[in-house]
Amino acid sequence: MESADRIRAIMNALRTTDSVSVAELALAYGVSEMTIRRDLDELAQQGVVRRVRGGALSLLLRGEEPPFGVREREAVDAKRRIGAEVAALLADGEAVLLDGGTTALEVARAVRERRLTVLPLALQAAQELTGAPRVRLVLPGGEVRHGELNFVGPLTETSIRALRFDTAVIGCCGLSAEHGLTAHDLPEVAIKQAAIASARRVVVACDSGKFTRTAFGAVCGLDRLDVVVTDEGIPRDQHDALTAAGVAVRIVPASAPISPPVSTADSSAVT
Numbered sequence: 001m002e003s004a005d006r007i008r009a010i011m012n013a014l015r016t017t018d019s020v021s022v023a024e025l026a027l028a029y030g031v032s033e034m035t036i037r038r039d040l041d042e043l044a045q046q047g048v049v050r051r052v053r054g055g056a057l058s059l060l061l062r063g064e065e066p067p068f069g070v071r072e073r074e075a076v077d078a079k080r081r082i083g084a085e086v087a088a089l090l091a092d093g094e095a096v097l098l099d100g101g102t103t104a105l106e107v108a109r110a111v112r113e114r115r116l117t118v119l120p121l122a123l124q125a126a127q128e129l130t131g132a133p134r135v136r137l138v139l140p141g142g143e144v145r146h147g148e149l150n151f152v153g154p155l156t157e158t159s160i161r162a163l164r165f166d167t168a169v170i171g172c173c174g175l176s177a178e179h180g181l182t183a184h185d186l187p188e189v190a191i192k193q194a195a196i197a198s199a200r201r202v203v204v205a206c207d208s209g210k211f212t213r214t215a216f217g218a219v220c221g222l223d224r225l226d227v228v229v230t231d232e233g234i235p236r237d238q239h240d241a242l243t244a245a246g247v248a249v250r251i252v253p254a255s256a257p258i259s260p261p262v263s264t265a266d267s268s269a270v271t
């Protein structure tokens with residue numbers, strides 16, 4: 001098992017248990033105890049665990065999301081393909097609000113060569129688009145959330161509500177027919193709601209793992225969404241619920257090659 005896969009497996013274990021043992025993990029994954037200690041040390045640096053003698057204690061709370069650096073390791077291939085598919089949905093000239101999160105960051109990477117006006121809600125995406133030759137980059141201002149580096153707070157919300165977007169690309173911590181779109185951080189809930197209210201079209205970009213989770217804060221119901229872009233792991237009942245609610249579901253095949261997005265339409269940016 002590769003290091004990234006092993007760390008993801010340890011993360012999954014930590015979501016259901018309060019502690020893990022070096023000896024048990026080494027036996028389960030067929031590696032040395034030294035290798036497991038290095039894995040746990042890396043997770044400790046990310047703030048996921050607290051190291052103790054012989055293992056580690058989970059610092060993950062049910063009402064909080066794992067750190068950005070940890071989530072960036074999850075479903076990497078699916079997120080890249082989702083990002084490319086979302087980019088293909090955008091017409092040149094559009095004004096786009098780009099949410100924070102690891103999947104939205106892949107969207108930012110996929111649109112670097114496009115002619116768009118983009119307002120990113122995270123410093124990672126803003127950095128990715130800095131210097132993009134044809135992207136008009138607009139920043140919202142406001143408070144930067146520690147660790148996530150997302151813009152939050154009343155200044156950010158006011159900036160969003162003062163603008164109109166052709167498309168809002170929204171990430172999430174959970175998505176389900178029962179609970180709709182959810183997020184862990186309450187200040188981010190308000191930002192997502194403002195983004196949805198200011199956009200003509202709402203595209204949710206999320207890997208299929210989000211359909212098994214419900215986060216603390218309710219953002220909106222399925223009726224506020226236009227398109228969901230995800231991977232083949234989406235549960236059938238969730239797919240059917242989305243389509244029944246009038247949401248277009250675009251599934252990115254695992255075997256599909258990633259190619260540069262091609263836009264066949266042109267739109268005037270709405271600002």
